Amino acid sequence: MTLVNEAVTGPTTDGYRGSASEHLWRHFADMAAAKSKPLRVITRGEGCYLIDSEGNRLLDGLSNLFCVNVGYSYGPEFAEAAAAQYRQLGYHSSWGSTHPRAIELAEKIASLAPGNLNHVFFTPSGGESVEAAWKVARQYFSLRGERRWKAISREMAYHGTTMGALSLMGIPEVREPFAPLVPTAGNVRNTKRYGRPTEETEEAFTAFLLDDMEQRIVAEGPDTVAMVIIEPVQNHGGMLVAPAGYHAGVRAMCDKYGILLVADETITAFGRVGAWFASELYDIRPDIITTAKGLSSAHAVLGAIIVSDQVYAPFDQAGQMLLHGNTFGGHPVMAAVALRNLEIMERLRLPDRVLSKQDELRGKLESLSALDAVVDVRGTGFFYAVELASERLDGTPLTDEEKAWLYGDDLLAGGLEERGVLLRISLDGGDPVVCVAPPLVADTAEFDVLTEALREVLGTISRHYAAL
Ligand SMILES: Cc1ncc(COP(=O)(O)O)c(C=O)c1O
Known part of the structure; x- marks a missing residue:
């Protein structure tokens, strides 16, 4: 055609x-x-809205794929930054030599990153950041004369779709068609609190999770495990915030067994949870951070890993090098766009803005809890999940057909779109979750559009649900 x-x-x-x-x-x-x-077919973007080829205007309640942090109105600035760079130098790698934008961006990222995370290696995506982190971890140990290769990740976690990142994936149905995969140390429990015994305290929950992780490390043989990888707030499974003491406990466990801690901040970095890095907010102290999406607000194809002084040190010895690289990581035009994005985010004070607005968004979403079909509202920053019922009101499980009807495209996503709202519905692991993560420039007006569309649609679904 x-x-x-x-x-x-x-x-x-x-x-x-x-x-x-x-x-x-x-x-x-x-x-x-x-x-x-x-x-x-989406043809235009404006603020927090997407406009399709038929002229429909839809509020993007998900920042596309949790990535368009500054929204869609800064195209002219990105175009200007890209055009200036294309006029000067359209491409150069960061292999034997480099170019000014890669240097400037690496310095900028290091200045925003917490603690001693000072060394930036560019990649073309979040998944490739995870690949790079795992390879850095493996080679770090081999340079120190140890052979550690396994990685521990968490149930339901999504770390990308390349074979390494896929091997870490905690969603079996996405992973298994591609087996055999890269050997890992498997998935440990994630921090989902909903569904745990109601009498369990937060402290007991933390202890339970840390015990599960430690048992896995010991069973695998600690001296085979190179890294533990966690998202500071896990997306898949529905915006899983860690209980108090969890991150400190994971850091202590990694120290105890000499394992590197990797924070996958592909989504959480660059403002999503109200800080440049969630690792700073939660004092996670990772050895490596992986990033991508928000670094350029997805207006450029770019990811990065940020490595601590300690992990970088063995690579900085005469005759050594990280045996990893790619053509497009740190591309000058992508770096120029990312620099402009960070400039815009600083100008708009987006991380602070998220901190000051998060309670308002959370409050509006929490008001949906009164609906029968809504069983949990959780998250932080501009990153929330509305979990829907998997059981009937009498406690018996909904059948797959009932879930497909109640939470399928016709009633839920379609209903929201009819009301001018685009949101993602996840049924991963069988638990239906509506993900809410608007661009970080969203304000009360957008929160209201989102919440009222959800109230109407989930209200209708709740009536069908209660009648089952
Ligand atoms: C936490 C996390 N890690 C890695 C990835 C993979 O990123 P990409 O799709 O850019 O490869 C994603 C994508 O959503 C993600 O959410």
Whole structure:
């Protein structure tokens, strides 16, 4: 199918749809099922809103993939930064030599990162940041004369889809079709509190989680484990904030067994939870941070890992090098755009803004708890999950068909879209969760649109649910 030139003939939604169904293989998309539903083609962005080829304006309640932190109105500034860089130098690597934007961006990131995390290695994505972190960890030990290769991650965690990152994935149904994978030390429990015994104290929950992690380390053989990787607030499973004492306990355990601690901040860095880095906010003291999305607000294809002085030291010896690299990490145009993004975030004081606005957003979302189908509202910053019931009011489990009906596209995502709101519904692990993570420039007006759309749609779903 040939597309008609939009600028000459006006909107060509059918042309886009026809061509997409023939040629565009979308990510994690049920391509066959999608044929029965018109594909939405987004053509413009503005503030916190996306506009499609038919002129519909939709509030982006998820910052796209938890990444468009500054929203969609800074295109002209990004274009200017990119154009200036293209005029000067369109590409150079950071292998044997480098270029000014990579140097400037590395310095800027190091200045924002906590503690002794001072060494920045660029990647083209979050998943490749995780790959790089694991390779740094493995080679760090081999340079010290130890052979440690395994990594511990948590149940339900998503760390990317390349084979290494996929091996760490805590979602079996996404991982298993690709086995055999890279050997790991498996998944330990995540910090989901909902569903735990009501009489369990926060302290007891922390102890339970740390005990589970320690048992795993001991069972695997501590001297085979290179790293523990955790998201400061875990996205998959539904914005799982750690209980008090957890991060300090994980740090202490890593120290006890000589294991590196990696904070996967692909989502949480650059303002999402009200700080440049969640590791700073929660005093996690990781050895390595992985980042991507918010670094450029996804206006550039760029990720990075930030490594502590101690982990960097053995690589900084004469005759040694990190045996890892890629063509596009630290691309000058991407780095120029990321620098502009950080400048915009500083100008708008976005991390502070999130801190000062998070209670308002949380309060509005918590008001949804009164609905029968809403069983938990949790999260922090601009990063919340509304968990929906998996059991009937009498405590018996909903069947898969009932869940598919109640929480499927027609009632939930479709209902929200009819009310002008785009949100992600996750059914990972069988627990239905609505993820709410608006751009960090969102304000009361956007919070109200989001919450009221959710109230109406979840209200309807609650009535169906209560009648089951
Ligand atoms: C915590 C975390 N790590 C890694 C990734 C992978 O990032 P990418 O899709 O850029 O490879 C994601 C993506 O959502 C993520 O949320």
